[in-house]
Amino acid sequence: MSLIKLTGLEKIYQQGKIEVPALRGIDMEIESGEFTTIFGPSGSGKTTLLNMIGCLDKSTAGEIIFDGHSINDLDNKELAEVRRYNLGFVFQSYNLIPVLTAFENVEFAIRLIDKHSKKERKDKVMSLLEEVGLGDMAHRRPNELSGGQKQRVAIARALIKEPKLVLADEPTANLDSETSQEVLELMKEMNEELNTTFIFSTHDPQVMDYARRLIEIKDGKISKDQRRD
Amino acid sequence: MFFLRMAFKNLTRHKRRTIITALIIAFAILIYVMTDGLMLGMTEMSFDNIINLESGHLQVVDQNYWEDRKELPLKNLITPSAELEAEIKKTAGYVAMTKRLKFAVNLNNGIDELPVTGVGIDLGQDDKVFELQNYLVEGRMPEADSSEIIMGAKLAELMDFKTGDYAVMLIRTEEKTFNTIDGEIVGLFNTPHPSLNESNVFLPLSTAQDRLNTKGKISHYAVRLSDQNQALTAAEELSTRLEAPLQAYSWKDAAKSLVTMIEMQDIETQVVLAVILTLAAVGIINTVILSALERMEELGMMKALGMHEREIVYTFMGEAAGIGVIGGIMGIIMGIIGLSIFNINGIDISTITAGGDMTYGFPLSGTIYAGWEISSFIFVFIYGIIVSVLASIFPALWAARKDPVKAIYHR
Ligand SMILES: Nc1ncnc2c1ncn2[C@@H]1O[C@H](COP(=O)(O)OP(=O)(O)OP(=O)(O)O)[C@@H](O)[C@H]1O
Numbered sequence: 147m148s149l150i151k152l153t154g155l156e157k158i159y160q161q162g163k164i165e166v167p168a169l170r171g172i173d174m175e176i177e178s179g180e181f182t183t184i185f186g187p188s189g190s191g192k193t194t195l196l197n198m199i200g201c202l203d204k205s206t207a208g209e210i211i212f213d214g215h216s217i218n219d220l221d222n223k224e225l226a227e228v229r230r231y232n233l234g235f236v237f238q239s240y241n242l243i244p245v246l247t248a249f250e251n252v253e254f255a256i257r258l259i260d261k262h263s264k265k266e267r268k269d270k271v272m273s274l275l276e277e278v279g280l281g282d283m284a285h286r287r288p289n290e291l292s293g294g295q296k297q298r299v300a301i302a303r304a305l306i307k308e309p310k311l312v313l314a315d316e317p318t319a320n321l322d323s324e325t326s327q328e329v330l331e332l333m334k335e336m337n338e339e340l341n342t343t344f345i346f347s348t349h350d351p352q353v354m355d356y357a358r359r360l361i362e363i364k365d366g367k368i369s370k371d372q373r374r375d
Numbered sequence: 376m377f378f379l380r381m382a383f384k385n386l387t388r389h390k391r392r393t394i395i396t397a398l399i400i401a402f403a404i405l406i407y408v409m410t411d412g413l414m415l416g417m418t419e420m421s422f423d424n425i426i427n428l429e430s431g432h433l434q435v436v437d438q439n440y441w442e443d444r445k446e447l448p449l450k451n452l453i454t455p456s457a458e459l460e461a462e463i464k465k466t467a468g469y470v471a472m473t474k475r476l477k478f479a480v481n482l483n484n485g486i487d488e489l490p491v492t493g494v495g496i497d498l499g500q501d502d503k504v505f506e507l508q509n510y511l512v513e514g515r516m517p518e519a520d521s522s523e524i525i526m527g528a529k530l531a532e533l534m535d536f537k538t539g540d541y542a543v544m545l546i547r548t549e550e551k552t553f554n555t556i557d558g559e560i561v562g563l564f565n566t567p568h569p570s571l572n573e574s575n576v577f578l579p580l581s582t583a584q585d586r587l588n589t590k591g592k593i594s595h596y597a598v599r600l601s602d603q604n605q606a607l608t609a610a611e612e613l614s615t616r617l618e619a620p621l622q623a624y625s626w627k628d629a630a631k632s633l634v635t636m637i638e639m640q641d642i643e644t645q646v647v648l649a650v651i652l653t654l655a656a657v658g659i660i661n662t663v664i665l666s667a668l669e670r671m672e673e674l675g676m677m678k679a680l681g682m683h684e685r686e687i688v689y690t691f692m693g694e695a696a697g698i699g700v701i702g703g704i705m706g707i708i709m710g711i712i713g714l715s716i717f718n719i720n721g722i723d724i725s726t727i728t729a730g731g732d733m734t735y736g737f738p739l740s741g742t743i744y745a746g747w748e749i750s751s752f753i754f755v756f757i758y759g760i761i762v763s764v765l766a767s768i769f770p771a772l773w774a775a776r777k778d779p780v781k782a783i784y785h786r
């Protein structure tokens with residue numbers, strides 16, 4: 147059984163009286179443990195697609211099956227529950243909370259599913275921070291970290307709940323190419339170690355090289371879907 | 376707890392904004408604390424004036440007299456007796472008692488006539504219950520059984536009397552016949568109770584009884600207790616032992632109209648507080664909206680992570696509560712400083728009332744001092760926090776309901 151199955155997915159944005167089709171019939175399946183990139187020109191619908199998969203937005207037509215359950219009929223509250231327990235997000239601009247330390251930013255995410263004791267939580271956060279290479283920066287605030295370090299914190303925040311799926315919309319767009327590669331390296335490492343499914347979007351051909359599956363979309367449709375091993 | 380901690384950390388993001396918003400609340404609290412302190416001071420002093428100069432702690436009267444007492448009737452008077460006095464003395468906390476006879480007088484200086492209140496006082500006993508003689512500004516108290524009188528310096532000035540002058544007091548006896556007392560003015564007083572200064576003439580009880588032909592009767596006994604707070608229960612208890620139609624009334628009964636007025640004033644103070652805090656609430660709303668707008672991406676992230684609207688609202692409420700606490704502490708400190716400064720010299724009430732005699736209905740004059748009440752500090756502190764938190768709910772809900780996609784991508 148695939149982790150995600152999209153059938154005939156369509157999204158039409160309403161801009162005043164004009165209808166803007168962003169996705170025009172997407173069919174795809176993502177297996178658990180895949181490391182997939184979605185690429186395509188600007189305005190092709192990458193962000194829209196990731197938002198649909200990430201249960202952040204609702205489709206106009208078609209079906210999304212997540213982990214065997216259709217999420218089409220869920221209301222906002224139920225979608226939030228799905229995100230809370232199953233999904234991790236990495237954003238282009240990190241979206242860390244500036245008044246919290248790196249440690250607390252990661253802790254924040256696990257607090258939401260609070261099933262750990264204080265001690266467990268602390269150990270978990272620390273060991274993950276060490277794994278993303280920030281063990282000695284746990285008590286720094288975001289403004290004391292570089293862009294790459296911030297994105298590492300964000301990756302740790304996405305992974306701390308051990309989600310089934312991590313979605314990253316252009317995670318390296320704000321980073322230089324060397325740092326981008328480091329971040330991708332880290333994501334790939336985590337994918338292999340924890341078997342977490344990753345889907346990320348990008349423009350950057352260098353970044354695409356890390357993916358084991360490349361899905362290209364153009365004009366709201368999949369134009370290429372290729373697996374590499 | 377984590378969210379509350381985060382909320383407090385959020386307060387450090389824009390320290391100046393936090394402080395300014397808190398200051399608005401502090402200012403509201405300062406005004407309330409000052410107003411309330413002043414009212415409390417005036418209330419306490421007014422009650423003191425009523426107790427020390429007008430009613431004592433308890434009054435024993437015929438209940439039919441009590442109803443008409445404002446008209447100073449000579450009906451339903453009481454006959455003093457040793458048994459009655461023995462009964463009164465048994466009251467818990469009893470210190471002293473005295474007899475008084477009040478009556479209507481037309482005071483005449485040969486040209487003008489002025490209606491005033493005459494009070495016959497038991498000269499050996501009166502100063503054990505009342506403090507009138509402490510306020511003599513000229514001359515002395517009357518001799519017992521004489522036709523010497525004292526009056527307020529203000530009244531004397533109004534009627535052009537000096538000590539040593541004779542004042543003609545026109546009175547009507549119990550049988551409605553006219554009589555006069557030629558009172559020699561031997562003293563003038565100036566009490567902090569304005570109506571006493573303006574319209575009361577005091578003379579020996581026996582002289583009053585004689586000219587009014589009351590045959591030894593008095594209008595009431597006034598009783599002093601060791602503790603004014605016992606007066607209410609003491610009055611009730613004593614009433615059960617008295618034979619009808621006699622009844623004991625506490626100073627609170629005597630000051631009923633003042634008590635009502637103070638309750639009204641209290642409501643006014645609350646309304647003022649509510650209005651100012653509403654303004655402060657606008658400040659809170661503004662702050663929450665600004666914060667939410669600045670943190671849109673974070674809010675989007677929080678929603679993407681599956682944080683409930685409720686949790687986001689709590690975080691903002693926690694922030695607002697924090698502002699309320701800071702404002703409350705600043706406001707109370709400012710209030711205490713303000714009251715202390717005020718109480719160094721007090722304030723001459725005539726400067727507030729522009730020299731007039733009207734003291735907003737309070738029976739007091741001279742220098743007034745503000746009172747303190749911890750309970751009202753606590754009240755306004757908590758009230759400020761509650762208002763802050765309530766004010767934050769609406770903008771916080773607005774922020775929490777933002778669509779996550781729109782919040783993340785600023786759409
Ligand atoms: N909220 C919206 N309202 C109207 N149109 C929208 C909205 N969001 C996206 N679109 C349109 O939908 C299409 C797909 O947008 P989307 O953001 O998914 O593209 P993208 O591939 O992520 O582009 P980029 O590489 O620039 O991020 C575009 O034409 C865009 O203008």
Ligand SMILES: [Mg+2]
Pocket residue numbers: 192193194315
């Ligand atoms: Mg995009």
